[in-house]
Every structure is written in C-alpha cells, then in structure tokens.
Amino acid sequence: VRDWCARSGLATLDLLFTADPALDRAVAELGGLSYPITGRWTLPVWWQDWSGYLAGLTSKRARAVSREYRQASESMRLAEFDPHEHAEDLIEGRCALLRRYRQDGDPAAERRRLALLGEQFGDRLTGFGGFAQGRLVAGSLCLWHGRTLQVMYSALTEAGGTHPFAHFATVYYAVIERVGTADCDEIDYGISHSAGKQARGCRPGSR
Numbered sequence: 265v266r267d268w269c270a271r272s273g274l275a276t277l278d279l280l281f282t283a284d285p286a287l288d289r290a291v292a293e294l295g296g297l298s299y300p301i302t303g304r305w306t307l308p309v310w311w312q313d314w315s316g317y318l319a320g321l322t323s324k325r326a327r328a329v330s331r332e333y334r335q336a337s338e339s340m341r342l343a344e345f346d347p348h349e350h351a352e353d354l355i356e357g358r359c360a361l362l363r364r365y366r367q368d369g370d371p372a373a374e375r376r377r378l379a380l381l382g383e384q385f386g387d388r389l390t391g392f393g394g395f396a397q398g399r400l401v402a403g404s405l406c407l408w409h410g411r412t413l414q415v416m417y418s419a420l421t422e423a424g425g426t427h428p429f430a431h432f433a434t435v436y437y438a439v440i441e442r443v444g445t446a447d448c449d450e451i452d453y454g455i456s457h458s459a460g461k462q463a464r465g466c467r468p469g470s471r
Contacts, residue, residue, distance in 0.1 A: 266294055283469075303468035305461040307451040312444045321465060329437070329464065336433030340394030340401065344442050347391040351378055353400035354391065357419030364420075381407075381416075392438040394430055396423065402430040404439065413443060414452040436464050 269277045282288045282298045291298055311317040314333075318326040336342070347354055355378065359369030381389055385407055393403025401424035407414045415435060424430045439451060453461050458468065 302455045303458060304455050305453045305458065305466040305468055307440075307453060307461075307464070307466045309443060309445055309448045309450055311440070312446070314441045316444075317440050317465075325463060332429040332432055333437045335428040336394065336430060336437065339427040340396050340430065340433065342394055342433060342438040342441070343392070344438070345391045345393055345395075345400065345403070347378065347389050347405055348382055350391065350393075350400045350403075351375070353421065354378070354393075354403055354405065354419050357400070357402060357421040357424060358417060360422055360425075361418060361420045378405075381405075392442065393419075393434045394424065394427065394438065396427065399423070401427060402434040404435045406439070409452075411447065411449040412452055413439070413448055413450075415439070415454065432460070432464070 266277055277296075279287070279291065279296075282291050282296075288298055310320045318330060321329060355371055355374045358374050359371055362369040388408045390406050390408070391400075391403050392406065393400045395401065400419075400421075402418075402420045404418045405416045407416055418431060418435050420431055427433075435453075443451070453466055462468075
C-alpha cells in the first residue's frame with residue numbers, strides 16, 4: 265500500500281489506529297510515525313461488589329456516586345437485560361439520544377444494526393438499563409470480549425430523560441454492580457466525555 269501511494273503521487277499514508285503492537289512495529293519499520301489522537305477510557309475492575317467499587321473512589325466522589333445511584337434506583341429498576349427482548353425500547357432510546365445531539369435517528373437503520381450485531385456476536389451481547397412501568401427507558405448496549413466488557417452505545421428515551429441520573433445509572437452503575445473481578449478485568453468506555461468517565465474511575469489510554 266505504501267509503494268502504491270508513492271507511485272500514485274500521494275503525499276501520505278495514514279492509519280487511524282496503530283496501538284496494536286504488531287501494527288505499531290510494522291509502521292515503524294516502514295519509516296512511519298505513531299502519535300496519540302485521542303484517549304480511550306477504560307474502567308479497571310477492582311471490586312467484587314458495589315461497596316468495593318465505592319471504596320476505590322475518593323470519599324468525595326463515592327458520596328456523589330452513592331447519591332446519584334440512590335436517586336436513580338428509587339426512580340427506575342436497574343437490571344441487566346437481553347437486548348433482543350427489549351429491542352424496540354432500546355432502538356427508541358438510541359434514536360431519541362441521537363436526535364438530542366442533532367444527529368439522524370433512523371429506527372430502521374438502528375434495527376438493522378442491532379440485528380447484524382446479534383448475528384455476529386450472539387449471546388456475547390448484553391444490555392444494562394433502567395426500567396419504569398415495565399418499559400426500558402434508558403440503557404447501554406455492551407459486548408463481551410473475553411474478560412473485557414465494551415460499552416458500545418447508550419440509549420435514553422424521552423421518558424428516560426425525566427428520571428434523575430438515568431444516563432450515569434444505566435451506563436455505569438447498573439454495569440458496575442453486576443460485574444466484578446470474578447468475570448471482568450476492565451470495562452471499555454471508548455473515547456470522549458472524559459470528565460464524566462474520569463469522575464467514575466476510568467483511566468485514559470492513547471489510541
């Protein structure tokens with residue numbers, strides 16, 4: 265590919281991610297450079313239960329998280345769920361969240377995406393969310409990679425937006441209280457929104 269670029273008169277060949285050791289080594293051997301463009305945030309799992317998670321935070325953060333968790337869990341029932349059993353609520357919440365950030369919320373496209381993810385990953389897909397009046401009003405879609413849980417996206421319905429701390433409760437707290445050191449080493453929260461992630465114990469790594 266590098267040689268083709270040179271023959272075609274292209275000035276640069278750019279690869280988005282080179283954090284993998286083999287790829288980083290190959291780029292270096294071809295005379296390329298690697299540099300961080302963003303931070304990917306992961307939450308190392310140090311706890312066996314909710315109280316153990318709180319013990320790993322500063323006392324000030326633990327008090328704030330406890331307050332948010334209490335208010336959210338009084339308003340919603342936090343639980344793990346099968347994404348396909350609650351697909352329509354999940355899709356509704358995903359589209360509502362996209363529209364809130366001025367993006368296109370296309371239910372048909374999200375339905376196809378969820379179906380394809382199910383075909384590819386089967387029971388490695390799971391969801392964590394908040395239920396009110398029998399419906400999923402906020403949640404996160406997650407994927408297991410061995411002992412890493414990757415949070416793929418979040419969803420928040422219009423109704424979910426009326427519940428206190430619904431996003432943090434269903435993307436962080438519902439997940440944290442249901443995984444521990446017995447089955448998980450880290451929770452991958454991806455890029456951006458660094459302040460909220462750091463406040464809940466996540467650590468950055470370059471990609």
